[in-house]
Amino acid sequence: MAGLGFVSGFFGTKAVATPVDAPRATCGAAAPMTMMRHGVRGRKLNKPADQRKAMLRALTTELIRHGSITTTLARCKEVRKTADHMITLAKDNSLHARRQALAYIYDKELVSALFDGVPERYADRNGGYTRVQRTMPRKGDNAPMGQISLV
Known part of the structure; x- marks a missing residue:
């Protein structure tokens, strides 16, 4: 069914026929739009990038020094990646691997x-x-806690 609309232009306003009940293009059911997370890794740990990197370096250094540390579960899972990488570098035992470890771990000895x-x-x-x-869980805020240790 067509309706009557008004269009104002350079020469004044004129009446034009406009479709009122034009069919809409749909593609199936109206599902909510979800985005894919390709290549998104790691946790932000509610810190800016520089503080997060320094915290993970400190936790990795203390894990290697003491053999076991207790912290939040998310931090444990992030430290696991870097600690495993440092041990893999140590197994390689090349000069380049040693320099990479020295750049990450705070203590030279x-x-x-x-x-x-x-x-x-x-x-x-x-x-x-x-x-x-x-x-x-932690007493104060019931945060999930974990213990990471070297095997």
């Missing part, structure tokens, strides 16, 4: 100890050098 002790400790293991275990 700790890097030397890591490169001296790791190759025989993890010689038969290809990855999975750390273990993350859930612990009791």
